[in-house]
Amino acid sequence: MQSFIEDVIKDVISKNPDTGKVIYILPSKRAGVFLKKILSKTISKTVLAPEIYSIEDFIEKVSNLITANTTTQLFELYNAYLSVGDYEKESFDSFLKWGQILLQDFNEVDRYLVDASTLYKNIEAIQEVNHWSLNLEKSEMIENYLHFWRYLEEIYNQFNTNLIKKGLGHQGLIYRTSVAQLTSYIAQITKQHIFLGFNALNSAESILIQTILEKTDATIYWDIDPYFLQDTIHDAGYFIRNYQNTWGVLKGKTLNGLTNHYYTKKHIEIIGVPKNISQVNYVGNLLYQIQNEHPESLSNAAIVLGNEELLNPLLNLIPDNISATNITMGQKLESTPLASFFTNLIDFHEQKTEKGWFYKNLLNLLTHSYAVLLFDANEVSAEALLTKIKTNNWSYISSSQIEELIPTNATVSLLFKDTNNNPNHLIDNFLVLVQSIRTIEIVKENALLLEQLYKFYTLFNQLKDLCATFSYINNLKSFKHLFKQLLSTETLDFQGNPIEGIQIMGMLESRLLDFETVIITSVNEGVLPSGKSNNSFIPFDLKIKNGLPTYKEKDAVYTYHFYRLLQRAKNVYILYNTEPDALEGGEKSRLITQLLTDENRTDITEYIATPQIQTVTRKNETIFKTKSLVSLIQEKAKKGFSPSSLSNYIRNPIDFYKQNLLNINDVLQVEETLAPNTFGTIVHDSLEELYTPLVGINLTVELLNGIKKNIPRIVTLNFEKTYKDGNISSGKNYISFHVILKYIQTFIDAEIAVIADHKIKIIALEQSLEIPIKIKGLDFPIKLKGKLDRVDEFDGITRIIDYKTGKVERRNVEIMDWEILSEEYQYSKAFQLLCYGLMFFKTYNKENLSIQAGIISLKNFAEGTLLFAQKESARGVKNHIIDANVIHDFEQILGQLITEICNSEIPFTEKEV
DSSP states (O other), X not given: OOOHXXXXXXXXXXXXXXXXXXXXXXXXXXXXXXXXXXXXXXXXXXXXXXXXXXXXXXXXXXXXXXXXXXXXXXXXXXXXXXXXXXXXXXXXXXXXXXXXXXXXXXXXXXXXXXXXXXXXXXXXXXXHHHOSXXXXXXXXXXXXXXXXXXXXXXXXXHHHHHHHHTTEEOHHHHHHHHHHTHHHHXXXXXXXXXXXXXXXXXXXXXXXXXXXXXXXXXXXXXXXXXXXXXXXXXXXGHHHHHHHHHOTTTTTSOOBTOOOOXXXXXXXXXXXXXXXXXXXXXXXXXXXXXXXXXXXXXXXXXXXXXXXGGHHHHHHTOOXXXXXXXXXXXXXGGGSHXXXXXXXXXXXXXXXXXXXXXXXXHHHHHTSHHHHHHHHHTTOOHHHHHHHHHHTTOSEEOHHHHHTXXXXXXXXXXXXXXXXXXXXXXXHHHHHHHHHHHTSHHHHTOHHHHHHHHHHHHHHHHHHHHHHHOTTOOSHHXXXXXXXXXXXXXXXXXXXXXXXXEEEEETGGGTTOOOSEEEEEOOBTTTSSOOSOOOSSSOHHHHHHTTOOOHHHHHHHHHHHHHHHHHSOXXXXXXXXXXXXXXXXXXXXXXXXXXXXXXTOOOEEEEEOOOOOOOOOXXXXXXXXXXXXXXXXXXXXXXXXXXXXXXXXXXXXXXXXXXXXXXXXXXXXXOSSOOXXXXXXXXXXXXXXXXXXXXXXXXXXXXXXXXXXXXXXXXXXXXXXXXXXXXXXXXXHHHHHHHHHHHHHHHHHHHHHHTTTSOEEEEEEEEEEEEEEOOTTOOSOEEEXXXXXXXXXXXXXXXXXXXXXXXXXXXXXXXXXXXXXXXXXXXXXXXXXXXXXXHHHHHSOOTTOOEEEEEEETTOGGGOEEEOEEESSTTSOEEOOBOHHHHHHHHHHHHHHHHHHHOTTSOEEOOOO
16 A cells, blocks of 8 residues: 555655755644655655654744743733733632633634634624623623623733743744744745645635745645545535635646545444443454454554543553554543542642541542552551541541651651642642652553653643742642643653554544554544534634634544545444443444445445353352361350341351351441441440449339430440540531430330339349350350340339330231241341340249340330230230240250251352342
């Protein structure tokens, strides 16, 4: 395949062999590298090299201005905004939200040589009509709003004047100035100018190129197939057809560079793939397959990313059998882990309150990969700090609390050093942190990380100079907005050999380059083409009237690039996302539809790539009992099973295995709001402390009214004991505190109501019991242990009472069939009550002993004490007495359950919960 650049060079050399007297102007710098390479292959002797410029560099040369970077432009624009008019101005951080849009508009106005005065007067008039106030007398807010539009022209003029005084310019200003300086430039021309590969030109470029073509020995070559020019409605030829009809220098002449390649035989596949990452996976598999079957096809190949966010995942999925790749595009700095690290750090300091840092912000920072690297490199334990926070329930953490655990001389202390809301202090810390990260061993061996660090080091130094120069960056909020603005525009440029290997690029980087094999991803509406977004202050109608580009022109640009890639290619793979998504592009692109409806194309294959997903039927987890596990079970049996652990087994044996045998519990976390188990602990401990003075005494109204006075004090003390340093002064915890007060108040009031007709005597509180159990067939000791919340005498009947802060209903403690106790978890409360009854019976082995066991549910006070009962039928007589016969029957059930747990032949099998 002979590329377009090769065609041009051969033609130019045949007409003018003196390369030193030629200037090549191309759409991009990247194309210049390929031109040099092709030129060196074409010429066999030593000659003077031609001058090669991108169009931006060439116009900058003509204008005699230097392009100001985006940051400088933003600051100069804000200065111009402040200096014009006497209305109330917005702060710098507010300006940053819309300043970039205004900058783009100024750029566009100048690049298309629009009469700025007329345009901005029209915008002012439109805003005067459109504003939302219907009152004749305008409010101050409306006046300030309208002032901005009235002064737009002055802001524009002041902005351009300030830049020119410094010898600088934004792109549009440089383009407008180059047109003004064109006569002077043409007078100095001594070399032939060759323009090649252009398509969509703005007004300044169009005038400049036309004038040089008319007045000097210059030539322009167009990279397009005649097919697109002859089709009067095809967007791929939209701009060049227009130039052919309107440029005097082109009228009636054959365009240079036209070649008939589009309808040569090709292999084109259009592949629908679900979601973005699947597309990248498909590209990796496709490369692997081509390399194995047709490696020659990849000798001149490109992957064009419609969505450039896919660069990082693509790099991780390039197969090992691909020997060389070259990235011909920049990586957005905002997508790097370092960007998230420093952004988190700015957020962390900005969000500090009088109470300190919110624990979630601190956890986000401490768990970031770069924070972990710094802690490890400085031999400081982040885990100790995290554990301290979680153990003490610190919702907010002060600087002094952090200083207690982190050495002040360690680099990591800079993460928490108070900045007093001063951006300069934070930048100084950032510069030291960058240097510290650079010295970490794992980073020193990674060239990409070092390059990213250098880019951030340069960025922070630039920000430091800006903060020193401009006084309005005086707080972290402004600094954060500026930092994010810079991140969104900065890229990390990869350096490689653009001549070798598979080229990875964005659509615009493909300008003027030809490849035999092309893979294009994300060819969806809203991506290729980019859709109807209009991020501008200039209304759509005014854009059309003033010849400014709209989405129509932008669509035509992408259509041209898309078809130009197909012209000389032999193998084309076009991928699109089959799952429309508002954020990741819509349905299949119109470019694909247009390609498929071309009757002259018979070499297209279209299909949906169905991922090879192996259907996996989830099986319940099974743990077989090895010798070591059997030993662990026996050890647990010797120490004692608790009623709750046995209930856990009934619920799900796998949970029993993990939680009660292996002691794998939930990860320790900060209880930002009171957890249910903590809530229950506070209630139990408070009731125990309140009732302890009443043990052994018949309850009276006076005694109970006496302990009611102590409820707030005792609940507060138990909060401090159990919830550690957790905050209960506001929010949900404040509500929880008062809910507990209300629960206990209601509990005691209910007790007062009961003793009006009954006698209650407290026998014991929080009584710990432990009994041995003999089970036939098991030759090792087994214990059952537990704690009885309360034992009392109710009208002479001994009762075991269990407090529950959750909701329990009567049906949970009443049974008809004994077997159901060890089979269904909904009867776990009845099971636990019988366990407590068994322990009480074995401990107090009295003749003819009979008791009752019940639950007081604090969420179900209306039901009273929910006593265990055996029912003869669904609506039959209930027996609440637990006697020797009941205990005997329950022992059989308990023995079977424990035998099953200890049986080495019966594995732990997961139950559906």
